[in-house]
Amino acid sequence: MKPVVHIVDDDESYRTATARLLSAHGLRVEAHESGDQFLARLSACEPGCVLLDLRMPGQSGLQIQNRLCELAPLMPVVFLTGEGDIKASVEAMKAGARDFLEKSSTAAALMEAIDRALIQYERQKAEHDRLQAQRALVAGLSPREVEVFGLLIRGRLNKQIAHALGVSERTVKVHRHQVMEKLGVRSLAEAVLIAASIGLIDQDTASPVG
Numbered sequence: 001m002k003p004v005v006h007i008v009d010d011d012e013s014y015r016t017a018t019a020r021l022l023s024a025h026g027l028r029v030e031a032h033e034s035g036d037q038f039l040a041r042l043s044a045c046e047p048g049c050v051l052l053d054l055r056m057p058g059q060s061g062l063q064i065q066n067r068l069c070e071l072a073p074l075m076p077v078v079f080l081t082g083e084g085d086i087k088a089s090v091e092a093m094k095a096g097a098r099d100f101l102e103k104s105s106t107a108a109a110l111m112e113a114i115d116r117a118l119i120q121y122e123r124q125k126a127e128h129d130r131l132q133a134q135r136a137l138v139a140g141l142s143p144r145e146v147e148v149f150g151l152l153i154r155g156r157l158n159k160q161i162a163h164a165l166g167v168s169e170r171t172v173k174v175h176r177h178q179v180m181e182k183l184g185v186r187s188l189a190e191a192v193l194i195a196a197s198i199g200l201i202d203q204d205t206a207s208p209v210g
Helices: 012-024 035-044 061-071 086-094 107-139 143-152 158-165 169-183 188-197
Strands: 004-008 028-032 048-053 077-081 099-102
Touching (some): 004 035, 012 028, 048 061, 077 086, 086 099, 099 107, 107 169, 143 188
Parallel strands (some): 048 077, 077 099
């Protein structure tokens, strides 16, 4: 199912017109009349990108963006403003906004900005899912396998691991095989890359070993 474009704007006429425009381009749309209302619904909202008005009653667009960074960091934000505001645009872009447009921008410019935001969302979602899958694989290791894995990814040899854990090398080899099988990898280098991806070791340590 395609992601949703959330229009957050207190201007009903603009909100309605934009929703019609996006729907006409085959996009799924949800409209919210304020940032506060959007945040209140956020847990039930479908993921996607956010088309966010800069100035609204209640929390401003910048305040809503800051909350989204905490609550829904995968959702890219495209800002819309009724008047040029360089200071706000700089602040928004520094905080990670995908684009900053004036409401007088052409429909083509708006569609291009949304397309970029949705592409960014899809990429971030794919990366998030990949990392979650890797974390699940590591979480499936037994406590002893976790110990062996932790030493393997730091370049310890079977003999060193056996000594550190007080077990035989044969036992270490068995656990090592089980770790590789559960992680779905064929080499220690692949296991190290998984460890680096999910933050178990520094990226700089993730050079192929063994």
